[in-house]
Amino acid sequence: MSAALHYPSYYPSYFSIEDILATNEKVPCKFEKTACDLGFLDPSGGSKDLEVGTKLELPCWLARALASRRQIVSCQLPKTFRERYREILKADAALVDLHTLSPHFYELGQHLLPLAGPEGTTLGLLLVETLRERLRSIMDTSLNTTEDDAGTRQSKLDQLERSLFLTGRKTFRDHQLWLSRRAHIVTTSYMVTQHNKRKFSEVS
Amino acid sequence: MLSEKALELIKELDRSKDGKLPAFNEDIIRKVLEEMNTLFQQNQRDVGEAAAGEIRYFPSIHLRHAALDRNKRCLLAYLYNRLERIRAMRWEFGSILPADIRANLCEPETQWFNRYNKNLASYMRSLGEAGGLDLTQDTKPPKNLYVEVRCLRDYGEWEVEEGDTVVLQKDTTHYLPLAACHHLIRQGVLEQVE
Amino acid sequence: MDSIEIEFLAEKAPVTIVPNFTHDKLYLISGDVGPFTAGLPVDIPLWLGINLRQRGKCRLVAPEWMDVEKLTEIKEEEKQSKVFTQMPCEHYLIVTQLLLSSAPEDIPNAQQIKTLVKDIWDLRISKLRSSVAEFIESEGTHATLDRLTLLEINSVRPFLPHAFDQLHRISKSAHGSNLSQTTQDIQY
């Protein structure tokens, strides 16, 4: 974007929009203890309490909080991370449309690790191997192709992969601009340009 | 689900990337704060019961507490990410923001912007011994002392260097020292042609 | 870094010029240059050489390696070799671009030189891409990049380090040895 000189790669912090969105993805849970007066959270049930045995999809942040200490709920992995999909990903990692499958695949996957129980090791391996398998083609398309191809490619990437892809695109464009001997030209600030465009479209 | 309102704030920022700043959403913030106070009061009540030996209230207390933390995180992340964008604007627009952008800031954000401005200015002034260094200039490695520029809008008379003025009229071209006209290029008054 | 910044670094490298003027030494902050004697070659920083050339005050002299025969040899060697060969100049592409765009008439066989240098760059970049791919698949924790020039390294930056940052971060959480910052935030 602007004149940023320090571009670290994605590293979640308390304030990360990405991380907040990823932890909002749903996880299938079953209540192992009764939660008094919270029946209203279950849209299908009509009782005052959330009874033991109630099955409910909870956002990941809540599932983790309830599963961790007092085991108020037990969790299942969302279907993208279960065996059937794991097999598909293993067989053809590079081709899968990860964005459709789970837009925050790697981030959600990492948050699910503590909930995965004995499947944790397999899940961990799946995350690392899937990214490793897909990196080559992400690199090649982001650093090489025309804008059209790049657009198609980008639509099948998860959020984290997209940020890598855009990083590569930026380098590609920077080098093209440099080769055309125009990189040194001082340009209008990005925000000023955007602002003027908006103003212009409002006027006309 | 709990904390859904708070997430709306985050989604709003996620939708308006590209450094844009949507209007400060005081309405949702108030609703989130209300939800937090309700959750807190319910927990106060149940904690009282639990202290009296009713351990069956623990799961609900725990759940509400998680929601309270989540709400707090979303609220602070909302404020933080907005400030990051406002901070970037100082470097892009300069110390005075366009009116329509200013309108999207709430009063405390405007105050924060002014404080940021002041802090930055006094830092830049403190550099070296002869009046400091303007870090918003020199954004690209220099090539030539003089550049050819085209005027994108009427700007009027402008002093290039001491005692040396030009009239910047739309569509006129000039040959000017880059160091002097850098900020006019960044602000979209001039365009460097080559 | 942007390419333009690497160019800025490359502009400090010396270039030989033949001035058409005579002048005493110049005392620059970055070091003395000159003296200049009309008709006598002298080495000065590239940025200054190009500036003087633009002002019609000198002729630029092609560096020794900027020669059709030498570059053809380098190109062949690069083709044959599995590893990266040593380039005659750390900033070969930038120097070529700068000299050829500011004074093509000063460089003999400019067009051929341009093509050869572009070929060498392309060969090395495609070699770099395939070795990066191998490296990713090898599950290695670090890579050796001997004899790659700065601009070449920059062509996979920040993509490559960023990709490894992510692989590393995910492996780390996968092994649970050290939960990442937010994993802990959400934890309690």
Add this chain to the structure above:
Amino acid sequence: MSDNEEDIIEGSDEEGEAMTASEVLQKLEEAWITERMSPTLEKHQSELVDCMLDQINQMSENLKRCKKYDFRLAIHKMEIDRIRYVLSSYLRVRLEKIERFAHHLLEKQTNLSNEDLSILSPQEAAYAKDYASSLEAHFQNLVLQHVPENLRTFDRGKMSVKPNLDSYVFLKVKQATPGVLLEDDTGEGRDEEVDFKEGSQYLMRYKPIMELLQSGAVTLI
């Protein structure tokens, strides 16, 4: 204009010897590249910055006495622009990191035993303090004072943004160093040792080479 060839200026390296202006510039340029490439804030170099600022200001003053068509004028002005660019870019990237990691850096600062070890220059420390407290005041004002009592704190341990020292960097070896330990922190127990040969270039994590960078055995590229 400085007519003195032996223009030795104040400023000192580790041995306490005076450096020439061109040596100071060289060091400043190295510090600039390191700062651009490092994931965290490196130790401040305000002596180099002050010295170079002083040099270009002095030079600008001298140029005012030059005749307008003096052949040397453009050359000196260009050099001033180049140096000012390095200075600005260097200080800008530091400010970006100082803002992002403000709380984290200030905490490191308070735990220092010796002021000489400070990563922030005095001006930068003042800047960081004001920045960090302006964030906290803003949070207090709009949110924290309105939430239930037990949630009103700004918890630095949890909230402050920290640099990722596991970031991968490109480096070049200046002094041969055998047996550099690359500890495997992913729990797979695959520690490795690498022999750094002079002139070699690597891509690896920042943390294992942090000390070699400080000692000057390697540089970031």
